Amino acid sequence: MSEPDVIVVGSGAGGASVAHRLVKAGRRVLLLEKGGELPRDGSTLDVKTVFQSGRFKNQEPWLDGAKKEFVPGEFYNVGGKTKWYGAALLRFAPHEFEAEPTYQALAWPFGHDELAPYYDEVEDLLHVNRFENEPELQTLIDKVVAHDASWRPEPLPLGLKREILNDPNEAKHFDGFASACGYKSDAEWNLIDLIRGDSSFTLLMEKTVVGLTHALDAPAQITGVRCADGSSYTAPVVVLAAGAMSSPRILQDHLQATGLEASFPSASLVGANFRFHLNTAILGLSPFHRHDVLRKTAIFFNEHFPHSTIQCLGWMDGDLVGAQLPAAVPKFVSNAIGSRAVGFFATTEDGSSVANRIVSGGVDGRPMLDYDLDRIAPSRDEHHALIHAFERALLRAGLLGVDRYAGLAGTAHAVGSLVTGNDPQSSVVDASGKVYGMTNLYVGDGSVLPRTSRVNPSLTIYAWGLRLGDHLARPQQ
Numbered sequence: 001m002s003e004p005d006v007i008v009v010g011s012g013a014g015g016a017s018v019a020h021r022l023v024k025a026g027r028r029v030l031l032l033e034k035g036g037e038l039p040r041d042g043s044t045l046d047v048k049t050v051f052q053s054g055r056f057k058n059q060e061p062w063l064d065g066a067k068k069e070f071v072p073g074e075f076y077n078v079g080g081k082t083k084w085y086g087a088a089l090l091r092f093a094p095h096e097f098e099a100e101p102t103y104q105a106l107a108w109p110f111g112h113d114e115l116a117p118y119y120d121e122v123e124d125l126l127h128v129n130r131f132e133n134e135p136e137l138q139t140l141i142d143k144v145v146a147h148d149a150s151w152r153p154e155p156l157p158l159g160l161k162r163e164i165l166n167d168p169n170e171a172k173h174f175d176g177f178a179s180a181c182g183y184k185s186d187a188e189w190n191l192i193d194l195i196r197g198d199s200s201f202t203l204l205m206e207k208t209v210v211g212l213t214h215a216l217d218a219p220a221q222i223t224g225v226r227c228a229d230g231s232s233y234t235a236p237v238v239v240l241a242a243g244a245m246s247s248p249r250i251l252q253d254h255l256q257a258t259g260l261e262a263s264f265p266s267a268s269l270v271g272a273n274f275r276f277h278l279n280t281a282i283l284g285l286s287p288f289h290r291h292d293v294l295r296k297t298a299i300f301f302n303e304h305f306p307h308s309t310i311q312c313l314g315w316m317d318g319d320l321v322g323a324q325l326p327a328a329v330p331k332f333v334s335n336a337i338g339s340r341a342v343g344f345f346a347t348t349e350d351g352s353s354v355a356n357r358i359v360s361g362g363v364d365g366r367p368m369l370d371y372d373l374d375r376i377a378p379s380r381d382e383h384h385a386l387i388h389a390f391e392r393a394l395l396r397a398g399l400l401g402v403d404r405y406a407g408l409a410g411t412a413h414a415v416g417s418l419v420t421g422n423d424p425q426s427s428v429v430d431a432s433g434k435v436y437g438m439t440n441l442y443v444g445d446g447s448v449l450p451r452t453s454r455v456n457p458s459l460t461i462y463a464w465g466l467r468l469g470d471h472l473a474r475p476q477q
């Protein structure tokens, strides 16, 4: 390909959406992806390979705010984290586009109506479906609601094809696994595969972007990217879509290397306002064996916890439970627990703090995630209250609840770090997706989200990516 019109860095929800939209509009796109393609041989459905050996997961340690090592749950492969997600694809509510200062929640630069057509479109592209609850789950939901009607269950919108019900191995392993047959919609199967054969699209894998190139004596005028293998590529437009843990580090390194830091309007906000939800897994232990297969078909809202939801998790068994327990726990114990457990995922929106941030370690240093729940006390307090209330509800329905907070390594829902807004004093990216103070540089991933909302983020990231693609496909002035 001759020089592309646009370079997109990263092929997850955001990057794939931008690339898809631009290629369909006839633009030449070069998509650079740090990882490779996942195998479609079934190994991505294997509990031991995925959870115990961690073959497909990031192994690079980061530092937390106290300089202690941890390994974030990131995935570097074509399709990004969408290959591994649970495909719960929900829209943010209209009020979640507004600021809520008492909850430390920032405003979007536009309202829900602006994203609505892109939500419609991406729901079609991803075949979003709702499934009936299986019998045991329905009985449990009925009991929870009978004791306390403030728990309001709704069907969970899922990016799953109905055919998955005919393939028990896929149906039991979609939440946290990568589909080998395309039953689960993701950024690769549903967006990249649709443009792969197009002559205006090039995907280069194993390409880690480590820097931005710029015009002579004009570091704010971006001309392309540099990769870890020494290669470099130029284009009139560069879109960062490496995810909320990586995109801000590429920009930070550029500001530092070029001395732009001093004059850049939102330098101190690059990496700031990082969020990733407060997420806690809750196991409901029943005296009886559980037989439902799909399980992840419902979500609870509750007016007493307006920034939170409780979502059902997918299939559970001894192998899956055993993968989370210390190796010394005998197999018959994990089997006994796994066959009687029902999984839930308690999610609370995290408010914003500029101190909760991603910090690049530079070329040789380790990256840092400095994030402290005490900086967002209203979110912390709602999450604790939510878990206690739901475990009480489970107990009344005959299940003993045990919980585990995801902690810093649970970066599945990482967003923020390059937030969009109307004011360069409080945001990094304008409403169109362009980085304030830079020419030719845009952000297409979850980094831009000013609010996390009470539901999973990827449908909104896909929608943002399509909207940015639309913007870039129009002739620029």
Ligand SMILES: Cc1cc2nc3c(=O)[nH]c(=O)nc-3n(C[C@H](O)[C@H](O)[C@H](O)COP(=O)(O)OP(=O)(O)OC[C@H]3O[C@@H](n4cnc5c(N)ncnc54)[C@H](O)[C@@H]3O)c2cc1C
Pocket (backbone or CB within 6 Å): 009, 010, 011, 012, 013, 014, 015, 032, 033, 034, 035, 073, 075, 076, 077, 078, 079, 080, 081, 082, 083, 084, 085, 086, 087, 088, 089, 090, 175, 176, 207, 208, 209, 210, 241, 242, 243, 244, 246, 411, 412, 413, 414, 444, 445, 446, 447, 456, 457, 458, 459, 461
């Ligand atoms: C186990 C799990 C379950 C989840 N479940 C759900 C769910 O049910 N519903 C939901 O909405 N969300 C879910 N999520 C979250 C969802 O997957 C993410 O919100 C979404 O993928 C983020 O999109 P993104 O484009 O911002 O980043 P990513 O999808 O992370 O994409 C970033 C891409 O950039 C690449 N990259 C990184 N650095 C570089 C670099 N330097 N150079 C080039 N490329 C680079 C990465 O390899 C990756 O492909 C889940 C995530 C996980 C891990």
